[in-house]
Amino acid sequence: MVRRNKAKQLSEVEIERFMEAASAMYAAIVRPVTQCDHYRAMGDLHEALLKAVKDITGKDATFIRWFGAGSRW
Numbered sequence: 001m002v003r004r005n006k007a008k009q010l011s012e013v014e015i016e017r018f019m020e021a022a023s024a025m026y027a028a029i030v031r032p033v034t035q036c037d038h039y040r041a042m043g044d045l046h047e048a049l050l051k052a053v054k055d056i057t058g059k060d061a062t063f064i065r066w067f068g069a070g071s072r073w
Contacts, residue, residue: 022061
């Protein structure tokens with residue numbers, strides 16, 4: 001059966017799955033800390049991921065590791 005009216009929000013289960021995937025992606029993004037040609041692109045991806053988590057859940061990502069001086073990256 002086709003669902004004609006799409007949900008306006010993700011369900012709690014879908015949000016949990018999203019957060020698990022976002023956490024795994026975050027770990028992959030921040031793991032390579034060396035300065036390389038792809039570093040800036042990974043920084044952009046990092047910011048987009050944080051914004052998506054905030055937009056979807058309404059909260060900051062709980063899996064973020066904070067470094068000195070309040071930086072996240």
